[in-house]
Structures are given as C-alpha cells and as structure tokens.
Amino acid sequence: MTAPARVLVVEDTPTQAQLARALLVGLGHEVELVESAGAALAAARDWRPDAILLDIELPDYNGFELMQRLHAEGIETSVIVVTANASINAAVEAMRAGAVDFIVKPYAKARLAVTLANALEKRALAVQLASVKARLDRDRFFGFIGGSAPMQAAYRTIESVAASKASVFITGESGTGKELAAEAVHRASPRAGRNFVALNCGAIPRDLLESEVFGHVRGAFTGASADREGAARLADGGTLFLDEIGEMPLEMQVKLLRFVQTGSYSPVGSSRVERVDVRFVCATNRDPMLEVQAGRFREDLYYRLYVVPVELPPLRARGEDVLMIARHFLTQFAREEKRGFQGYSAAAEQALAAYSWPGNVRQLQNVVRNIVVLHDGERVELDMIPRAVRRPAGDGEWVAMPAAAVVSAGAAPEAAAPSARVLRPAGEAGAGSGAISGASSGVSSGVSSGVSSGADGEGATAVVPLAVMERRLILAALRQTNQDVPRAAALLEINPSTVYRKLQSWRAGGLLPNG
Template sequence: MLVVEDTPSLSATYRAILEKQDFAVETAATGAEALSLLKTCSYDALVLDVRLPDMTGLDVLDALRERGDETEAVVITADGSINLAVDAMRRGAFDFIVKPLNAHRLAVTVTNATERARLKAEVSTLKRELGDEAGFCRFIGRSPAMQTVYRIIRNAAPSSATVFVLGESGTGKELCADAIHRTSKRASGPFVTLNCAAIPKDLLESEIFGHVRGAFSGATSDRRGAALSADGGTLFLDEICEMDIALQSKLLRFLQSKEVQRLGEDKVQRSDVRIVCASNRDPLAEVQAGRFREDLYYRLHVIPIELPPLRDRGEDIAQLAQSFLTRFAEEEGKEFSALSADVLAAMRRHSWPGNVRQLENLMRRLVVLNDGPSIEPAMLPPDIRAPVPTASAAGSAADAHRILASAPSMAGSGHPDQPVGPLETTIREAIERAITASGGSIPKAAQMLEVSPSTLYRRIEAWENPPR
C-alpha cells in the first residue's frame, strides 16, 4: 500500500490504520515522490490526498492514467464537494473519502480497492488465456459476454454435437452458426441455411428433405432438399420453434437415422450433416406449451449458446457502430469517419430492442441521408437522441427501476399497509439505506443497487444543489 500525504501526523495515522489490516505500507509526501515510487514498485492500492505541495492528487491520477498504470486509488480530501468527488471518479479513483475520516471506513474502502485490483488481475489473466479478441469470425466485439460466446464456439466447433443458439431477434444467431461451421472440421463442406418461419408449413418438408418431379401439385422438377445439400457440412435451421409439430417427428427420425427419403421417391439416401438450430423463443417453454416435441428438444439442445442482447454488450456498441460507419461510408462514397462523443453516449443509453440488426440499419440510414466528417446528435432519430438526464433529473428511468427493485431487500420492514411516498423520496431512501449498509462507500452502494457510481453521485449532487 502506498500512502501519499504531506502532513506527517496524518500519514502516520493512515499507516497505523492500514498496518492493523496487515497491509505493508510505504509513504510519500509529494506527488513527484509518489509517481517515482509507482514507476518502480507495484502496489495493491494507493491512498492519495488531494492537496499536495507540488501538485494535486487529481494530477497524480492523470499522470497514472497517461502511462497506463491502473493502480486503484482512494482519494482523501478536506473538501467535501460532490463535484470534486465526481471529478476524481472520472479520472479513475476507486472511491472518495472526506476528512476527518473514520478509521473503519478507510480500512473497509482500501480492502475493497485491493479486492477490485485482485479481480482485475484475474480478468487480465483470463483474457491472456482466452484471447481478448476484438472479434471472432465475422462477429465484432470484445465485451465479456461475447468473449464467453467465442469460447463456447471454439470448444463446440470441433465436435459433431448439435448446437442450439438462443437469443433475441437481431443478435446474430446465423452469424453464430456460420462461425461454428467455419471453425469446425466441416469448414470445407457446405453451409446450408433454412429459415423455418419464412417458408409455408406445407412446403417446409420439401425444402428440408426434397422431392421428385410430380410428387405434388406444382412439383415440376426434382429438388434435392437442404438435408442432402448439406451432406458433409452444416445445416442451420433458423427459428426452429416455428416448425409444425408433425414435421418435427420427421426431423427427429432424420437426426437418429441420418437417412433422407425425398417426397414422391422410394429410395432412401444417407446424409452426414451437423445440425445447428436457433430460436428467439424459449424452446423449453414451447415444449411445456405442447408446441415442440420434448424428445426433439433434448436431441437438439445438446450445446446451448445464448447470444447477449446489444444493451448488455457495453463498449461493443461503439465498436459495432464505427465498423458499420466505415463500411457504409465506403459503399456510399461518403466522407464519414467518426461518431461524436454525444452520439456515442446516446447510443450507449438506448435499449436497442432490435439489437445489432437495428444498429446496422440505423448506421446505413445515417450515412445515406447525411453528409459530413462525423455523425452528430442532430442526425439521430428522436428516440435515440433522447437527452442525457441532468443532475436535477437525477438519473434514468432504468436506474430508478433498478434502485426501487433493490429497495425492499434493504428496507427489511416492508408492509403492504405501509403508506407510499413520492417516487423521488422512495428512491432517495433506498439510496441512503444502501450507502449506510455499505459503510458509506458510494461504489459499493452502487453495486448493491446495480447502477453505476456516477448515477449515485449525480443524484446526491442534485439533492445538495436543487434547481432554483
């Protein structure tokens, strides 16, 4: 542990508190001394006073971030300004403590900071082992959720096991099936795609298993069918929960026997295919509702892969948007090369019900209908251009929902007859309970409430500085 404090008595006090927690403590009296030590030594965390003789603690934070040092910093100051706290957090501080500080609060906060440092080190190790990929096959994104998907695909691809891809519409289920095929031993074979929802149910059997000329009215020529066409490769059955239950039994028989009999033909042919299927519905719920055969479900649901919605992919949104912008600008002969910070902020706030497909369509529309070097907020449609909530607005509706959802578990005394107060008062009480329960730590309270620390800082600032 490194303590940066220019007042000797306070430095000795912090050292004593931390040594009681079994931390090995070194001290520095200036920012320059601290930066020199941090350059040559590795510390689990940093206790940093804001007012130093040669520079501010915030300057120290800036210098650390500029050289890529991610040591967790706990900032201490006599100035209790919320603006200063927010500024420190933006510059990378783990937490902010106001003097005179409580010994227990300092010990708990520093322990939490070292725990976060440990977790970050574990994540870095996993990224080295798994590969911190900016993309995989034709996927784009390096978020933890997508790294999990990439890992499952890599592990599943070499086998012949059936894969069931789940996810909301627009999350990239066909892309996932294609990635499985490309990284499998069947990559040199055909990849055949069939959308079970896009084909009338009376024609779907023919599309899958084929037919011979004259097998039914309109069958003017032979059709090989997807099951035979995919021999030696992969057959992707998209939206499989839309398949008629009578046809499901024939698909199950094909999976068990690998034999295909085209409509109107007596001859039986064998086809060695690997099945990947997908649905935006819950297949088990479809089984329980009687719309999907249970035996077929267990035959198909061998390796499940669940694709995350775009709203849960963090910075992947910016990476995807930039990739689409670059591609469409080149296709349309436009000069667009970047998205403004406000546009990226608006995109991160949006819920993206249509997921990646919706983002891709939006970027094409923006490129086609506008001109300029960068995408600006005025170019966005109103539903995405919704303004960032101000401090007085105190957070988003989604944040409020999460805070209120967490409130009963912290209240401990909820009763159906208890009077209900104004919404903002209820939210404030929930936040205050969380802060109390976390020993005054804003980041820990934010974790309990499943919101970001900046959300709580904005709300606290709004309460302390109400609009006039």
Template sequence: MVDKSRVLLVEDTVPLARTYEAYLEGEPYDVTHVETGKEALAILAETPPDVVLLDLMLPDMDGLSILEHISTEQIPSAVVVITANASLNTAIDAMRLGALDFMVKPFNAARLKVTLKNVLERQQLSQIVATYRNDIDRREYQGFIGSSLAMQRVYRIIDSAAGSKATVFITGESGTGKEVCAEAIHRQSPRASKPIVALNCGAIPKDLMESEIFGHVKGAFTGAVTDRDGAATRAAGGTLFLDEICEMDLNLQTKLLRFIQTGTFQKVGGSKLEDVDIRFVCATNKDPMVEVAEGRFREDLFYRLHVIPIHMPALKEREDDVLAIAEKLLADYAAEEGKPFKGFDAKVRAVFKAYSWPGNVRQLQNVVRNIVVLNDGELVDSTMLPAPLDQLLDNVNPLPETSPARPASFPTSFGPVTEHASRGNGLMPARKEDLRPLDEMERTIIEHAIDLCDGNVPQAASHLGISASTIYRKRQNWEEMMDA
C-alpha cells in the same frame, strides 16, 4: 525435474562456442551448437528452439538473412545477435528484423546469463499476452465484434463445441447474431471445407418446408417438374443450420427427429432411403421450454437438439461492445457510400451507450446506415441521430473521449457527505454501526438515482458515470437473487 529452455548457438568459431557453452553449464538451458547458417535453418525448420544466439558473420551466409527468415516465417524463437562488429547500423538492422537483444564480442558469462534470462522472460510475457488476447480478451472472433464478458463466454463455448458433431441449440433475441454464431461454429469445425446450408423455418411456407429440407422427385406435387436436392443433400459432410426452429410444423418435426436419429431420409415423393453425414445447428428467438409446454414444439425433438446450448446476449448486456460495433459499421458503411466519416462525437457515444437497443445489433446496423446515407462529415454529431435515439440527447452527458478504465458498476462520485445524504436517504451512513456491505450500498445508490431521474434508467446511468446496460444487467441479477 526443471524443464530446460532450448538454446540454438550459431557460431562458426568453435573455441568461442565452447566458451559460451561453458558459461551456461549448470544453467537451465539445453544448448545445441551449429557452425553454419544451413545447419541453423534445418534445425529452425524441424524443432524451433526457444532462443537463438546468432553470430552475424557465418561462413556460408549473412546472419541477418537467418534473422529475416525467422521473422518472415514467424518462427516462435527469440533471437539474440552476437557479433564483433559494434556498428550502430548493424544493431538497427538486427532490431528491425526482430532481434530482441544485441551483444558485442567479447562478453562475459554474467552478460550472457542476464541476456538469456531477460529475453526468455520477455518471450514468455509476449506469449501470455498473446494467449490473453486470443483466448481470454478477444475483441473480434469469427465475424463477431466485442470484448464484453458475455461474448467471451460465447467465444469459449464455440471453441469447445466446434470440434464435436454434437447438435448446438442457439437462443437469443432477434438481431443478436444467432446466424453469425452458427457460421462461426462451422468455420471452427473440421467441416469448414464443406458447405453450411441455412434454412429459416419461419420464412418458408409449411407446405414447402419438407421439400426444402429433404428435396423431392419429379411429379411429387404440382410444380415438381424435375428432381430436386434439398438442404440435407447440399449440406452433406457439412452443417445444416435450422433458424427459427420453433416455427416448424409439428408433423415435420416428427420427420426431422427421425432424420436426426438415423441420419437417413427420403425425398418427397421418393422411395429411396438416402444416408447423409450432417452436423445440426438450430436457433430460435423464443423460449423453447415455453413452446414445449404449450405443445408447439415436440419435447423429444427439443432434447435431441438441445445438446450444447448457446445463449446470445442482448446488445444492452454487452457493456461497451455497442461502441466497438458502431465504429466498425461506420467505417464499413462510409467506405461503401464514399463518405468521409471517421468517428462519433462524445454526445453520440453517450447516447449509444445509454440506449437499450431493443432491436439489438440489427437495429444498430440500421441506425448507423441511416446516419451515413443521410448525412456527411468526418464526425457523427447529435444532429444526425435518427429517432428514437434523438430523444435521449437531453438525458445524457457526453462521454470523455479518453478516460482511464474503471469498474463499470462503480459511480464516479458520491458527492459531498451532507446531513441529508447521510440521514435523509441512507446513502452514506453517519455511524460505523450503520455500514452495510458494498453491494447493498451500490444497489441503494443506483435505485435512488433512478428514483431521482423519475425512472429514467439512461439518465440515471449518465449521472452515475456508467452505461445503462450495466444497470439493466444488475437489476436482472437482483431480481434473480430474490427469486432464488
């Protein structure tokens, strides 16, 4: 059975309404007819239809008022205005308020059917685009900026994991946004109205860490002059984020394991067993399996925490995200410092893409802040770049300000097919018998470009018209394939 699209016909002239309903007999539409604006508003509030056929001249209100209500309340119904008044101003007002089409009475069955078909197809396309932007190609997400495939994977895991109570274990280099990830999980979860409490296990002395987590009672140790709640109590009903979890003392790891298993704990120096509902999220910039293997992290605790793993990609693995992040940081810092900066010139953009960013997003933040504080102007140019980025200026070609999208791993040009090119280095086979799979030829070209640039990956990437991060990622994939 084919699902029918729901159509709300708002028309006070009953004979016309019956005519329109007859036009649509046998079509995949479920038509509901009302004669007044009040009735239309009631249906829109309870069960919004797919399409509203809206007469502008109603007995109790102006049809444009209903159209404005649909727009203001963001009701997901497409609107087609029908009226005997063919005034251009009326059409403009209707379109400005969100109507998708405009029909002047009288109209025939063919006109109505074609209009409904076009409007529904347009609405479906808009929904597909909205789904793509919201769920597949998100450029911003809960504090993150970036649309790379690596980050889209992170967004999807957060969406899936947020509603659960399962523990999340976040890994990644320093500066990749592990805390932002933890906060995103909390904000997307049913616990969002409760607190998220963060503790850095590597920044707090191990003698104080137990008290920081569980709290203490008066007299528990020197300096404990009053009772004090720990993070476990403060995070009740919410999320406890334990950053740099692999830095935690082994003795405390045992107590943490018991806390996670039972949901109960005792304050330092106390005897009362306290019960609390907490969602655990932890993070580390180390390889937890190495820490387990070398005896610095309890294996049973690792498996208790490592329920939903999320790996935060390094900035060099995030394709063009570095430019999007840099532009957002520039706008924010320029506003803070009262500077007129509006963007980066082509050379600076090329350097940003070519640089490997060992300090990840945190390093990018520092670089952009340095530029804004120490310089002035509307456009950041190459003279403003701090070390070590200024050392790349001679090795990159300026990026075009606007260019059509092309696959990130495909060179802009292979150059002329010469005898040297075809036989001297094997890049361009001279005979069809020598042709190889495209991925093999791509690898040969990239590796040869790196050799020509004396091992300088950013310079090779610039000549090939791709980002250095693309080359780093591909080389990592090649190594993994060889190890497999």
C-alpha cells in the same frame, strides 16, 4: 531430445560457429549461422528462429542492442547468450536485456541440449500464454465484432464445440447474430470445407418446408416439375442450420426427429431412403423449454437438438461493443455510400451508448445505414441520429424505427433469405469463394404471401395507384422481415437505399409517422 527447432547462431568466430552448428545439428535442430548483429536481425525477420545462440561482442553492434532491436520489432524468440565470462554480472545483464538464459564457453553438448530445451519450453509457454490472452481479449470472432465479457463467453463455447459433431442450439433475441454464430460453428469446425446450409423455418410456408429440407421428386406435388435436392442433401458433410426452429410445424418436427436420429430421410414423393452426414445447428429467439411446456415443440426433438446451448447476449448487455460495432458499420457504409464520415461526435456516441437497442445489432446496423444515407460530413452529429434512438435510455420502442426509415445492407446478422441459404466453401466449382445463393424458389413465395396477407387490409389484386401499391409492398416486405431492410430489399429485388429513401419521403410527406 526436444522437438526439432530453428536455431540461429550469431557468432563472428568461425571455430565457435562451426562447433555450435555441429552440436545443434547433432541434437536434431535446423541451424543458420550469421556473423554480425545486422545479419542476425535480417535472419530473425525472414527465418523466424525459435532460438538464437548469441555472442555478445559482434563486429557491427553488440548482442544487447540486437536483443533490444528484436524486441522493438516484435520478433519473439528465445535468446541464449554465449559468454566467456561466467560472472553473475554478465548473466544479470544478459537476462535484463531479454535473454532467457546464458551458457558459458566452452560448453558440452549435454549442457547446450539442456539450456536450449529449457529456453524452447519457456518460449512455447509464452506463445501459449499469448494465444490464451488473445482469445480472452479478442474483439473479433469470425463475423462477430465485440470484446465484451458475454461475447467472450459465447466465442469460447463456439470454439469448444466446433470440433465435435454435437448439435448446437443457439438462443438470443432477434438481431443478436444467431446465424453468424451458426456460421462460426461451421467455419471453426472440420466441416468448414463443405456447405453451410441455412434454412429459415419461420419464413417457409408449412406445406413447402418438408420439400425444402428433404427435397422432392418430380410429380410429388403440383408444380414439382423436376427432382430437386433439399437442404439435407446440400448440407451433406457440412452443417445444416435450422433458424427459427420453434416455428416448425409439429408434423414436420416428427420427420426432423427421425432424420436427426438416423441421418436418413426420404425426399417428398419418394420411398427411396437417403443417408447424409449432417451437423445440426438450430436457433430460436424463444425459450425452447417454454415452447416444449406449451406443447409447441416436441420434447424428444428438444433433447436431441439442445445438446450444446449457445446464448447470445442482447446488445444492451454488451457494454462498449455498441460503439465498436457502430464505428465498424459507419466505416463500411460510408465507403459503400461514398460519404466522408470518419467517426461520431462525443454526443452522438453518448446517445448510441445510452440507447437500449431492443432490435439489437440489426437495429444498430439499420440506424447507422440510415444516418449515412441521409447525411454527409466528417463526423456523425447528435442531430443526425434518428429521434427514436435519442430518447432516454429505457424508452426503447423499436416500433418507431421502421417509420424512421430502417435501412441496412449486406451483412446483417441473421440476414437469411426466406428459405435455404447455402454458404459454399471457397474454390468449389460453380460457386464463388464463400458464395451465398438462394437454394429454392421460396423467395418469391415469401414476398407474395407477405403482401396478400398484409395488414393494409386490401387484397393484392385490388387496383390502386401505383405509388400506393409500391408503399404497401415495401411496408409488407419490411413487416415480413421484422424491419430488416436488406432482407426486405432483397425480397423486392431493389437496392436497400431505395427502400430507405422511399421511407424518408413518405415520412416527410406525412404518409408515415415521424420517429
């Protein structure tokens, strides 16, 4: 017997309807009876039957028209036509109208069982096929936008590996969405109900990294005034994402290796061994094997972490994804900034498509934000696009972009705070749905170190005009975040639009080079 299914019987002759009901219930199926085509259409909409046993001659309109209406409404179900006429013509007509099979009255239980089982199997295969096609054709995947072939490959890898506990190693240029990929691994996994903790190893001072990962006890070091949990504990049962893993100091790599091998660690200043269940996802924009060969990354740790590689393609290799993403950002930013933009002119789209995007999606995001903040209108015209982007393809110097006021907000890929970012599952006490919160005090230390060692060459304590200091701070924050304005603005605790407007005014005033 096949698995229980929902079968809608459309029959206006009570004897036939009752007989079908009795036979189907006897076969273990759930049955609903209706007497007209109109009632069948309503039931198909509401009840979503797996199969319909359909009499052709009905009081309102006939079964062929019903099949057309079901098809027009996108209601996928297996229709079996019940006919008193076993002629080939009747069968052909029924199949042409969309029926998967027909059955001749009177029919025995065994015949009905076989016909229905075949129809349900066909439907299951059709559903499976549609699902596979949807997966191959999809242009959205968790936080990603894009349907290009290299992204489809990345989606498939993420999906395949999500269910296991295997470590995932994400590679890709800066701005390609490595943190989005890590989040996708987490959200597609059985661990989705627990925390996703992202730690940017490159943004945390070396002497604080161990504490950020493993936590510390009170008095462990100067300033450790209380016990504090680290990312490892926060990620227990969930996923720990170590971004810019290549930046991790070698001595910390030893401790991480032990943690990866045993699942246990000791908080800084404590001899107590703690054990957690963590899935590791790492990312780097460098070639990890080259880092191993150069002696900057431990080979044993590499082999522990580099279990399933996920390679994110640069935006220039993603074809039409560029415009798809640009349109998405335009809609988002126009809404946020209360602008009227509905789309791009053909020339503007041509320019965006032709550019090489060395800063990848993050750069595209910044450019679109730039356009939206500075302009308004129904369409984005070519002259609204920053000059650096309007250059011929292949002349993609991203260095010009910050000077041209690189701005963005919100959902930049890899928009990690300098230290741990915790994505909590929905509904957890103390956090909103999918809440993101800084998990350490590393934010302020990240900014101050960026400023005091900034390339402007003056110490942070030198007294200079406030406007000069403001400019230095903003530029330093941009440098530290690789020109990621949302992150820079977050570090400075100001609105990204403010950063952008400042940059624009400095450029207009000749304080920054035009770009």
